[in-house]
Ligand SMILES: NC(=O)C1=CN([C@@H]2O[C@H](COP(=O)(O)OP(=O)(O)OC[C@H]3O[C@@H](n4cnc5c(N)ncnc54)[C@H](OP(=O)(O)O)[C@@H]3O)[C@@H](O)[C@H]2O)C=CC1
């Protein structure tokens with residue numbers, strides 16, 4: 414029997430990675446990749462009819478509002494996409510027996526802890542993006558049982574989307590001087606790693622639903638990460654300067670390493 418999987422927000426960096434890795438597979442898993450244009454998750458009617466029509470087994474929600482700076486300035490769209498629309502997905506998934514796989518973020522934490530955050534740690538987001546993502550998590554947990562919420566950190570793809578890796582690489586290649594903060598620490602996570610993690614849930618037909626943490630394992634600051642990016646691409650890093658206080662509009666957690674070994678399932 415084939416397994417039918419809907420991927421929302423399919424043109425983002427995670428959606429594109431899942432498509433590249435798994436669209437052609439020998440596991441009888443049939444993916445439908447829906448871009449924002451094909452399925453706007455803030456349109457409740459569209460969400461309901463899209464999910465009802467195709468009898469999906471899983472929905473991987475890769476759609477999100479991910480501009481942390483802009484969310485702080487004009488929060489409304491972030492709440493619409495990261496909270497309200499997630500509720501629509503949860504309600505439609507529940508009504509049509511679809512398992513919802515939803516991606517969340519290390520920014521649900523305040524960063525005051527000095528040890529990796531477990532799924533049992535108290536959330537306390539310090540910016541609007543983090544608050545909107547936490548509300549999305551809460552809507553799912555209030556609405557349904559058959560879900561996987563996977564929190565990850567500092568996601569990057571070397572190929573797709575807009576992210577820190579590509580920004581730094583492009584600026585460094587162009588010979589620009591970069592001032593990069595060392596005031597935050599977490600684990601950059603390649604979209605390939607989390608795509609594999611997600612695929613395993615589907616392959617295994619796991620019913621250990623609940624909240625998970627998944628990140629790559631190496632802790633570093635953004636400054637360390639920028640240095641790594643230069644090194645990996647054989648670019649001279651003399652123009653990458655450490656900054657203690659790079660000015661931003663949104664606050665970020667000082668420390669948001671996730672503990673991957675203590676997942677909560679039921
Ligand atoms: N990026 C990161 O560092 C991290 C991301 N995450 C989470 O991982 C998940 C995937 O993120 P990532 O791939 O990086 O995000 P991207 O921003 O690369 O992709 C998100 C996609 O969602 C689309 N989208 C926006 N609004 C809607 C809508 N109303 N309906 C349908 N699609 C929409 C975007 O389209 P468009 O661009 O046209 O608006 C974009 O294609 C998200 O849940 C994010 O919160 C978690 C931790 C870290």
Ligand SMILES: Cc1cn([C@H]2C[C@H](O)[C@@H](COP(=O)(O)OP(=O)(O)O[C@H]3O[C@@H](C)C(=O)[C@@H](O)[C@H]3O)O2)c(=O)[nH]c1=O
Pocket residue numbers: 479480481482518519520565566567568576577580591592593594597635656659661665
């Ligand atoms: C571009 C740039 C950023 N920075 C700082 C700003 C910020 O503190 C940090 C990272 O900047 P960015 O804006 O790229 O990253 P940011 O938007 O904070 O990344 C976050 O995105 C959301 C979606 C998540 O869920 C998080 O896990 C995390 O990945 O680096 C510099 O210090 N120098 C620079 O030249």
